[in-house]
Amino acid sequence: MPLIKNGAEIDDIWAYVDGEAELSEGGCFTVPLGRFLAEASTLAERNTQVGVRLAPDDDAALLEPYLQQIQLIEVAFPKYTDGRGYSQAQLLRRRFGYEGELRAVGHVLRDQLFYMNRSGIDAYETSRADLSEVVDALKEYSEVYQPAAGGRVPVFRKRHGS
Amino acid sequence: MYRYDEFDAQIVKERVAQFRGQVERRLSGELLEDEFKPLRLQNGVYLQLHAYMLRVAIPYGQLNARQMRMLARIAREYDRNYGHFTTRQNIQFNWVALKDIPDVLALLAEVEMHAIQTSGNCIRNTTSDHYAGAARDEIMDPRPWCEIIRQWSTFHPEFAFLPRKFKIAVTGAEHDRAAIRVHDIGLHMRERDGVRGFEVHVGGGQGRTPHVAALVNDFVPEDRLLDYLEAIMRVYNLHGRRDNKYKARIKILVNELGPEEFTRQVEVEFAAQRPHEKIDLPQAEIERIHAYFAPPELATKPETSDAFEAAKANDKAFARWARINLHPHVTPGYTSVTVSLKPIGGLAGDATDAQMEIIANLAETYGQDDIRVSHAQNVILAHVALDDLPALYAELDAAGLATPNESLITDLIVCPGLDYCNLANARSIPVGQAVQQVFADPDYQEDIGRLHINISGCINACGHHHVGHIGILGVDKKGEEFYQITFGGRADEKAAIGDIAGPGLKSEDVPGALKRVVDRYRELRSGKDELFIDTLGRLGHDPFKEALYAAD
Numbered sequence: 001m002p003l004i005k006n007g008a009e010i011d012d013i014w015a016y017v018d019g020e021a022e023l024s025e026g027g028c029f030t031v032p033l034g035r036f037l038a039e040a041s042t043l044a045e046r047n048t049q050v051g052v053r054l055a056p057d058d059d060a061a062l063l064e065p066y067l068q069q070i071q072l073i074e075v076a077f078p079k080y081t082d083g084r085g086y087s088q089a090q091l092l093r094r095r096f097g098y099e100g101e102l103r104a105v106g107h108v109l110r111d112q113l114f115y116m117n118r119s120g121i122d123a124y125e126t127s128r129a130d131l132s133e134v135v136d137a138l139k140e141y142s143e144v145y146q147p148a149a150g151g152r153v154p155v156f157r158k159r160h161g162s
Numbered sequence: 163m164y165r166y167d168e169f170d171a172q173i174v175k176e177r178v179a180q181f182r183g184q185v186e187r188r189l190s191g192e193l194l195e196d197e198f199k200p201l202r203l204q205n206g207v208y209l210q211l212h213a214y215m216l217r218v219a220i221p222y223g224q225l226n227a228r229q230m231r232m233l234a235r236i237a238r239e240y241d242r243n244y245g246h247f248t249t250r251q252n253i254q255f256n257w258v259a260l261k262d263i264p265d266v267l268a269l270l271a272e273v274e275m276h277a278i279q280t281s282g283n284c285i286r287n288t289t290s291d292h293y294a295g296a297a298r299d300e301i302m303d304p305r306p307w308c309e310i311i312r313q314w315s316t317f318h319p320e321f322a323f324l325p326r327k328f329k330i331a332v333t334g335a336e337h338d339r340a341a342i343r344v345h346d347i348g349l350h351m352r353e354r355d356g357v358r359g360f361e362v363h364v365g366g367g368q369g370r371t372p373h374v375a376a377l378v379n380d381f382v383p384e385d386r387l388l389d390y391l392e393a394i395m396r397v398y399n400l401h402g403r404r405d406n407k408y409k410a411r412i413k414i415l416v417n418e419l420g421p422e423e424f425t426r427q428v429e430v431e432f433a434a435q436r437p438h439e440k441i442d443l444p445q446a447e448i449e450r451i452h453a454y455f456a457p458p459e460l461a462t463k464p465e466t467s468d469a470f471e472a473a474k475a476n477d478k479a480f481a482r483w484a485r486i487n488l489h490p491h492v493t494p495g496y497t498s499v500t501v502s503l504k505p506i507g508g509l510a511g512d513a514t515d516a517q518m519e520i521i522a523n524l525a526e527t528y529g530q531d532d533i534r535v536s537h538a539q540n541v542i543l544a545h546v547a548l549d550d551l552p553a554l555y556a557e558l559d560a561a562g563l564a565t566p567n568e569s570l571i572t573d574l575i576v577c578p579g580l581d582y583c584n585l586a587n588a589r590s591i592p593v594g595q596a597v598q599q600v601f602a603d604p605d606y607q608e609d610i611g612r613l614h615i616n617i618s619g620c621i622n623a624c625g626h627h628h629v630g631h632i633g634i635l636g637v638d639k640k641g642e643e644f645y646q647i648t649f650g651g652r653a654d655e656k657a658a659i660g661d662i663a664g665p666g667l668k669s670e671d672v673p674g675a676l677k678r679v680v681d682r683y684r685e686l687r688s689g690k691d692e693l694f695i696d697t698l699g700r701l702g703h704d705p706f707k708e709a710l711y712a713a714d
Contacts, residue, residue, distance in 0.1 A: 056404075081200055081283070083323025087399045090320050094439050111184065111201050118319035140180045143169045145313045147441060148320065155169040156313070156447045 004134045005101070005123040012125070014072055016053055016105075023050070030074050033058045036066075044069060053105070056084040060091045067098045075121060077106040086119040093120030093149035113137040120149030163224050163532065164309045164454045166274045173316070174271045177278055181205050182264035189261065204322070206252075206280030207263060210584055216258045217280040218270060222290040222308035222332075223251030223535040225275075227522035230533055232273040234518035240266055245518065247503060247511040249575055249626055250329070251289050251535045252280055256582060278316055283324045285315035285395075289331045291339045292536035295455055296498045296544040298490040302351040302358060304334040306452040307387065310443070314388050321395050325402035326410035328395075329367075332360075336655070341537060343375045343657035344368055344629055346412045347394060352381055359383040364394060364424070365416030368623035372659040373413040376421035378428060384448070388441040393432035397424070458530040458545050463495025467548035473555075480555050482604060483566040488551075495548055499529075501541040501558060502565040502573065506602045507595050510576040511539030520561045528554045538575055538614075540568065571613045571680065572598045575626050579619030579636065580643075586619035588636025588643035593617060593669050597634075600673040601680070610680055613694045616651075629653035631695045632676065633660045645672050647710060649703050652695060663707045675710050682709035 003012045014028045023029050023046070030051040036043065043050040051072030054060060063073070073092060075085040085104070092098040103123040104116050110129035117138050124134060144152050166174070181201075188198040202208075206217035218233070225233075233253055237245045240262050241255040248254055258266060270276055279286055288308045295303045311330060315321070321328070333340040334351040342348025348363035359381045366375030382390045394412075403409045403418075416424045474481040489498040501521060503511050513521070521541055525533045528550045529543035536542055546554060558564040567573045574597065577583065579590030594617050601607055616630030620637075627633030633648035644666030651660030667675055680694070682705055687697045698706060 080197075081323050082404060083283075083321070084400055084404075086320045086323070087396050090396075095434065095436060109197060112323075115317075115319040115322050141173060141176050141317065143172050145173070145316050146318055148318075150319070155173075156443055158169065159167070159450065160444045160446045 001125050001127050002130075003103075003123060003125050004129075004131055005103075007131075007135055009131050014051060016074065028072075030072060033062065037062060040066060051100075054085070054088055056082050056088075058088070060088040061096070063092070063098075064096045067092070067096055067100075070098070071100040072103060073098065073100065074103045074105045074125075077104060077108060077112070080107040080109050080112050085121075086115060089116070089119040089121050090149045110134070110137050114140055118144065118148045118150035118152065163226060164221075164305075164451065170274070170313075171271075174274070174276045174278075177205075177276060178264060178267045178271050181267060185260060185264055200282055200323075203282035204279055204284055205263075205267075205282075206277035207260070208281060210256065210582060212582070213257050214260050214263070216255045216263055216266060216277060217248070218253050218255070218275060218277050219280045219287045220251050220253060220275075220535050221312050222288055222294070222305055223292050223537075224294075224305065225533050225535070226531045227526045227533070229273045229275055230518050230522040230525070232269060232275065234515040234522070236266055236269060237515040237518065243516075244512050244514045246509075246578070247513065247535050247539050247541065249511075249537050249539060249577075249624065250287055251292070251537060252287055253535070256578075281327070283326050283328075284322050285318065285324075285328045285330065287329075288312055288315070289329070289340055289345075289537060291333050291335055292534040292542050293339065293489055293498050293544065294334060294534075295457065296489075296491055297335055298492050299337055300335040300492065302334040302353070303455055304332040304340075304349075304351055305455045306448075307349070307351070307360075307384070308332050309451050309454070310388070310448070311391070314391070314441070318395075320392075321399060324395075324399055325404045326407065326412075328398075328412065330391075338653075338655040338657075339536075341626075341629065341653035341657070342366070343655070344372070344626075344653055345375065347391065348375050349387075354381050357383050360387055362390065362394075364428075365413040365421070366657070367411050367413040368626060368628045369411065370408060370621040370623075371414065372623070372628040373417060374657045374659065375413075376416055376424070378421070378425045385443070385445075388443060389435055389439075390428075390432055392441070393428050393435070397427045397431055401427070457493075458532065460493050460496055460530070460545060460547075463493075463547060463549070465494040467495060467551075470548040470551050473552035477552075479559075479566075480552065482608065483555060483564055484551060486566040486570065486608065487564075487568045489542075491545065493545075497546055497548055497551070499543045499546050499551070499554065500536070500568040501543065501563050502567055503540050503563075504567055504573050504598075505562055505565045506572060506598045509591060510574055510594060513541070517561055517563060520557065520563070524554060524557055538569075538573060540573070566604060567607060569612045569614070570607045571601045571610050571615060572607055573614075574598065575614070575616040575630070577618050577625035579617075579625075583619065583624075585622055586636070587621075587638035588619045588645070589669070590617045590619040590625055590636060593634065593636070593645060593672055596669070596673045597676060600677050609690070610684065611690070611693055613680070614652075615676070626653065627651070628659045629657065630660060631693075631698070632679070634672065637666055639666070643669055645669060647672075647675070649706055650695070650698055661703060663703065663710055665711075667710075671713070674713065678709040678712050679706050682706060
């Protein structure tokens with residue numbers, strides 16, 4: 001599925017492994033949160049990266065001790081009307097200071113991208129919006145009213161010269 | 163009132179462009195109806211029984227004459243010459259074509275209005291006391307904080323796809339006219355040691371499982387309010403139920419966890435906020451927004467008006483209207499006037515384009531260009547000199563806008579019901595009209611005194627039947643409409659959910675049954691100043707249930 005990040009379509013070197021299937025040598029994988037936590041020490045010894053896929057009911061705070069070593073967290077949106085991923089993203093970025101890739105996967109539609117981006121999600125796996133649409137969607141609003149993980153300056157600061 | 167600066171104007175302009183694109187993608191088939199639905203809902207567009215409906219936000223119920231004229235124009239050019247003011251201080255247009263909605267939004271943007279988040283599972287229009295900034299009993303003006311909440315909640319990236327819709331109300335008077343305890347979050351303004359703040363109630367609501375909100379915090383200082391709201395919203399967004407639409411409101415979460423555990427979770431989240439996560443609204447911004455709500459400059463006048471007193475002495479109809487439809491103003495010699503949208507036999511909350519134009523003109527001439535919409539679906543001119551009342555009354559009366567029934571038994575809250583709404587099980591409008599007819603005699607109504615009857619055509623309770631002193635709920639039983647009666651609901655600071663009196667009534671039996679109840683009250687009350695709700699509280703429901711079913 002096309003993956004868009006930083007205004008470009010990029011190759012996806014990651015694969016998601018559901019359940020307990022063995023992770024082959026040399027590949028980059030994401031696994032469910034439960035498996036990641038259970039196997040954290042052995043996964044850390046692999047030569048290649050292991051990332052995490054968060055389901056909507058996962059507690060993102062459980063990842064806090066590992067955030068320095070993780071390069072990819074996928075936030076799953078099984079249905080785009082399920083907004084829990086936005087809170088997970090805000091927590092990871094703002095409270096816990098996660099700096100790796102935060103990728104939206106699942107039912108990712110053009111009209112959610114702006115909110116995702118503002119919540120700190122910086123990569124979008126979607127078959128429902130092409131690159132130009134993604135770029136447009138992220139520019140739909142030039143001003144924002146509230147601070148959020150995406151880091152844009154809210155209007156209440158601009159109004160008072162900061 | 164608040165006026166947009168270049169930032170507000172830009173955001174609303176970009177919303178129009180965004181929605182225009184969404185409508186184009188829907189009409190071209192690129193967007194499926196299922197995918198379009200939450201987008202249109204977040205812009206107040208519903209698919210109703212007969213057509214699309216557009217709900218336009220009237221933030222905390224305040225608008226000026228120019229805005230009212232634009233609503234009139236939209237009613238004229240895009241609807242069938244009327245608009246419907248709602249219980250959430252908004253206005254709905256019932257016959258707008260989808261392809262025209264982007265143009266309507268562009269017109270609204272010209273007058274600093276929008277339809278953002280008037281529907282959908284997001285934070286809706288913040289509602290307030292319709293006498294805010296004018297009422298004599300007000301302690302603090304809630305509107306500046308309503309506006310701050312409006313801006314904070316507009317396109318909040320974290321809370322656009324909540325488990326369910328979310329409604330916030332704010333009041334600044336001891337007597338709660340904003341029904342805050344039946345909102346998802348109700349904020350009651352308080353002052354403690356010279357600091358302004360808020361008593362925070364969470365988890366009120368109506369619908370199929372009505373709840374009075376739990377007190378979650380008795381004082382959040384104003385500079386922490388938005389952070390506290392974020393904590394509540396995050397707990398709800400992460401933990402509110404998403405498995406069942408009917409159990410998804412925050413009231414269910416509060417109730418399933420218990421208010422203590424819910425409060426604990428909110429406090430833990432609030433305490434966990436790190437310094438850089440705090441919103442930290444600059445004091446200059448708080449002051450900037452407050453400045454827009456400075457009281458109008460009113461000419462000094464004596465407490466009483468000779469012209470007003472003389473007119474009352476000469477004109478009984480005027481005197482009656484003045485006894486009923488005025489509310490005490492903070493400034494001597496002024497008053498707040500309710501323009502009733504509840505004529506006997508009319509449609510509650512409906513106004514024609516011509517009436518909207520008249521209200522706009524009157525607001526400019528007599529009312530400091532300040533118009534309010536109440537959750538009881540009436541319009542208020544907040545600041546009118548007593549001296550001007552005779553002239554104002556004459557013009558209102560000529561336009562059919564001077565029904566003397568504010569808070570009386572014919573001032574019904576009525577949802578659109580089965581005549582318009584595709585959720586309804588039963589009709590509301592004809593039942594409301596029939597009830598009005600029974601109590602139409604002005605002397606009779608005035609003798610009965612304040613009595614709120616609220617009617618909903620289904621369990622979703624848009625007509626607020628749970629909090630009517632007398633509530634009427636339409637239900638469908640094997641294809642026939644029946645009406646359940648409740649007693650004892652109230653939406654004010656003593657908020658309570660009404661109790662079902664017994665088996666439902668057929669529609670034609672409702673007016674007579676209510677008349678028996680009301681006449682029983684008139685026999686039993688301790689004096690004319692004891693309201694129905696107070697007699698009910700003193701004597702219990704039994705005498706009234708007996709009267710309700712006395713014909714059987």
